[in-house]
Amino acid sequence: MKHATSYDNKSQEHWFMWLITGFFLIYTFLPLIATLLFSLARRWTTTILPESWTINAYVQVFRDPAFVGTMGRSLFLSILASIIEVGVVILALLALNIGKNRIGDWLEALAIIPVALPGVVLAIGVVSFYGEFLPVLLGQPVLLIGAEAAFGLPFVYWTLQNSFRAINVKLLYEAACTLRCTTFQFLTGILIPSLKRGIAVAGAMAFATAFDDFALAQLIVGAGWETYPVLLNKYFRIDGHQTSAMSMIAIIITFLFTSVAGYLSQPDQNVQKEDDFIIQKKASDMGETVKA
């Protein structure tokens, strides 16, 4: 009897789970399928599927010199911003872990600001500040790169903070110090390799955030240094066909980075535990060797 009810509950739960998951998947993928079909359609007015097909939209996109230019800028911007973000956060968290903990609250408070801050507000702040003090920089890509780096900080900070928690950095650092490693050697030889998963997740997310951003790009540099989303927005109401192909390309890039980051951030406790164990063992081994 008891078995029967628990089995019943299970299947009921399963049914509910697949219902809302199915709804979610359709919600997520139907617009993408529509975009893909639109970009491949030659004629499509009243039927469910396009009446005839073509890849002209993609040919048109790749032949457009503006595509190459804006894509290049966007890639440059996103790669640079993600390297800056991961770099400054690793250094700051290292400081936090090996030094006194007073600054921790400040660093964390700073990392919360961009969560609450809409892109438009940050953009107008940047324009106001530099317009007043350094007008030469207005419209320059350096402002956009800096703003993107600041804007993406929260996710990078939290992801890397979790990775730091999983290893005992202080112990590792002290062992490295006793072995006369320089801080640089410690960073490249020990810290970065043991954080590689966190760095991959944080870097991928930082890249995707910067690549997709429109508000900062449009309002800080705009047409002066056009990024891919800014071009996409310009074409939005001019040429639906080309816009659909360009949207598809942007969606695929976002998908690659965010899904890999999502997959890597799954709670894979077994592996992680083992890693921690090995790392901690290595550290304590190091410590013991030194003591001996």
Add this chain to the structure above:
Amino acid sequence: MSGNKKGWRPELPSLLTVPYLVICAFFLIFPLTALIRTSFQDGFAGWIRVMQNSTYFIALKQSLLLAAWTTVEASIAGAALALVWARRLKRHGWFLAILNFAAHNGGISLAFAIVATLGTNGMLTILLKKAGINLYPGFQLSSIQGLHWAYLSFLIPFMSMIFLPAAGALRQEWMEAASTLGAGKFQYAFRVAGPVLLPAYLSSTALVFLQALGTYATAQAISGDNVNLITIQIGYLIQQSLFRHADANALSFILLIIMVFVVLIYRYANRKAARWLE
């Protein structure tokens, strides 16, 4: 030599935070201070002008309405999704991959995808028409109602992502303990799971609200500046001319105050939630 090293070591940690602080100072703190200062440039005159302008007032009202509406729906759907998946993630990494993608797939490309789905010639519009349901002319994508569908497509997975840790903290043993003590399903939900999850639910909801209120790209691309929202007004004013910057500054400051208020709620709820998550 070793004395030298000892003198140098303690300073190193603070030096390492310099790059982080420089980025935050030059691209968060200074810009925000400049924004606040310029919005008070002519005393409260700019403020009064902005608040008396009915267009801006409606923009603020509609933004809050849209954010509240989407937040309520997204927080319920997102939390449900997180609850059913929290225990299954270890074996189903693909779900987390899709969730993370959906939560971050915003901006102009999403706007186009939504238009291709729900626009006058959109795929879903045609599908529904074949099924005998005519969306148009009653429905309009370039409206609060239309934008609401676009917002949900990233707010639901966003809510799920941030609610997952809390949903995962709910232990199987608690349910077993409760049922051993004679609690039914509802009693468990209201007296155990509910109280444990409520703070995390509130803090996640606060973040969803912030996200909804601050959305600009998707809204402006879908509506083409036709729906009056506060972010669209700010973006429009910045791009118009330098003379309108004062209004944009004042509007941004109003938005900032709302944000600070919501962040305080978030921090309060988050502190309560942390009890169960560690």
